[in-house]
Amino acid sequence: MVQTLKELVFNLSGPAVVAYFALKLVQHRRSYRHLPKPPHHILWGHLKVFGEVWTPFPNNLHIQAANTILTQKYKLPGLGYLDLGPLGPCQLLITDPELTLIFNCYEESPQIIGAGNIATSGGAAWKAAHNMLALAFSPSHVRGMVGPLAEEVMVFRSVLQKHAVSGEKFSLESELRNLVYDFAGAAVFQTPLDTQKRESTLLRHFTDACNANFTVQSSRNPIKLLSAIGKRRAAASLSKKRGLCITDLIIREHVDKVGKNGVPALDAHFMTMATTHVKTLLLAGYSTTTSTLYFTYMLLSIYPDIVQRLREEHDTQPQKLNELEFTTNVIKEVLRFYPYPTRGQMTDPVQLAMHMHPALFPNPTVFDPDRFSRDDSPPNAWRAFERGPRACLGQTLAMNVMKITPLFTIQDFDFACADLEPTKQRVSWTNLDVIFGDRAFQEQVFEPKSRDGMPIIVRRFD
Numbered sequence: 001m002v003q004t005l006k007e008l009v010f011n012l013s014g015p016a017v018v019a020y021f022a023l024k025l026v027q028h029r030r031s032y033r034h035l036p037k038p039p040h041h042i043l044w045g046h047l048k049v050f051g052e053v054w055t056p057f058p059n060n061l062h063i064q065a066a067n068t069i070l071t072q073k074y075k076l077p078g079l080g081y082l083d084l085g086p087l088g089p090c091q092l093l094i095t096d097p098e099l100t101l102i103f104n105c106y107e108e109s110p111q112i113i114g115a116g117n118i119a120t121s122g123g124a125a126w127k128a129a130h131n132m133l134a135l136a137f138s139p140s141h142v143r144g145m146v147g148p149l150a151e152e153v154m155v156f157r158s159v160l161q162k163h164a165v166s167g168e169k170f171s172l173e174s175e176l177r178n179l180v181y182d183f184a185g186a187a188v189f190q191t192p193l194d195t196q197k198r199e200s201t202l203l204r205h206f207t208d209a210c211n212a213n214f215t216v217q218s219s220r221n222p223i224k225l226l227s228a229i230g231k232r233r234a235a236a237s238l239s240k241k242r243g244l245c246i247t248d249l250i251i252r253e254h255v256d257k258v259g260k261n262g263v264p265a266l267d268a269h270f271m272t273m274a275t276t277h278v279k280t281l282l283l284a285g286y287s288t289t290t291s292t293l294y295f296t297y298m299l300l301s302i303y304p305d306i307v308q309r310l311r312e313e314h315d316t317q318p319q320k321l322n323e324l325e326f327t328t329n330v331i332k333e334v335l336r337f338y339p340y341p342t343r344g345q346m347t348d349p350v351q352l353a354m355h356m357h358p359a360l361f362p363n364p365t366v367f368d369p370d371r372f373s374r375d376d377s378p379p380n381a382w383r384a385f386e387r388g389p390r391a392c393l394g395q396t397l398a399m400n401v402m403k404i405t406p407l408f409t410i411q412d413f414d415f416a417c418a419d420l421e422p423t424k425q426r427v428s429w430t431n432l433d434v435i436f437g438d439r440a441f442q443e444q445v446f447e448p449k450s451r452d453g454m455p456i457i458v459r460r461f462d
Helices: 005-011 014-030 047-054 063-073 123-137 139-144 146-166 172-189 201-211 224-231 246-258 268-300 304-315 325-337 351-355 395-407 433-440
Strands: 079-082 091-094 347-349 413-417 455-460
Touching: 047 063, 063 079, 063 091, 063 351, 123 139, 123 268, 139 146, 139 395, 146 172, 146 395, 146 455, 172 246, 172 268, 172 395, 268 304, 268 325, 268 395, 268 413, 304 325, 325 395
Parallel strands: 091 347
Antiparallel strands: 079 091, 413 455
C-alpha cells in the first residue's frame, strides 16, 4: 500500500523528521535563487532582512510601509519576491502600475465577514456579488446619498464647535469614527444610529471586533443590526428604487430576478450572502474612510496655504461636488501618502511604493495637490482604490464623504495636532516623522489607523 506523505513523515524517527523538513526548507530557499529579491539567506530567507526593517519603527507598522522600505532600499524592479516562510506568507511585491493590471488579486476573508464576499471571492462568485451590489453604488444612487451625508456632517460640525469652545484636546479619530458609522447606518440600513450624540454599545462591539483582527466567530458577531436585512423585505416590494437604502436595493434586485407573484421568499442562501456583503461594506468603508479623513486633517494642520485655497474654493459655493476640483485633488494627495492598502495577500500590489516613486510622481515627498491638475503621472500610477474590474465599488461614495466633510468644516475651524513627538527622518520617501513622529506611519490593526487616536485641538476660524 502506498503511504501518503503525511503518513510517511509520521512514521519517520525524530532525526529523520528533522532532516526531512531541513531538506524541504533548503529546497524552498533555493527556489528563490534567480528571482529579484532583497538579500536572501539559505536558512532565514528574508525573515532577518524583514525584521531589520521594523527595528526603527513602533509596533504594528503597516505592511505597506515595510514593503515600501524594502523595495526602495534594495531597488527592487517592478516585481520582487519576499520569502518569509515558514513564519509568514511568501509574497510577490508589485510596484509597477502596469503589471498590477495583469494580476487578479483579492484578500483573505476575515472570519467575521464570511466567505464569498465581494472583496475575497473570485470568478462566478465575485460576479454574482458585484451584480448584487452594483445598483446600490450606481452614480444616481450615490448622488441621492449626499443629503443624508450632509446631515450627519452638520452634526459633526456641531461636535467640533463644542470642542472649539472648550479649547481642550480630543481624539479626532473617535469623532470621525462616530461620523462615518452614523452615515453607514443611514446609507446601508436607513436607520439613525445617533452615535455622534450618545455612546453606542453597538459601535463599541464593532470596534472591538475590528481591533481583535476579526478572530471573533461570526456566530458570536455582536453586530445585531444586521438582522435588519430580514426586516427590510417590505421596503423591497416598493415600486420605486429611488430613496431606498443599500440593503433595500440588494433585496429589491433579488425580488426582481427570482420573485413569484411579487412576493418571493428570501431563501437561506440569499440571506447568507446579503448579510456577508453588508458586513463587508460596513467593515471596509468604515475604517478606510475614517483613516483618510483624520490623515487629511493631520496634513492640513501644517499646510495653511492649502487650507486657504480650500476656503477660497468653498466660498464659491459650487452647485455640484464634482466642481470641487482642488478639494478633490487634496483628498487624492492625502490618499497618495496614505492609500487604502490591501492586506494578507500572496500577491501584493504595494500602492504606497508606487505613490512614492519619483519616476511615477515627481518630488514624491512634497504634499502637492496640484500635481493632479498637471496630470504629470502615468494614468495607472495613482491606485488609492485600485483599478480595473476589482477596483473599489464604493470609491465614488467614499470620495463624496471625504469631500463633503472638509467642505462643512474647513471654512469655520483651524486644526492643530496635539502631543506631537517628532523624531529623525527614518526613510527616504517621507519626512513627515520629523513633524509627527511615529504618528506619520499607519498602524495595522484591521485597516490602517492612527497610532494614538489623533489627539487634536480645534479653534474657530473667523
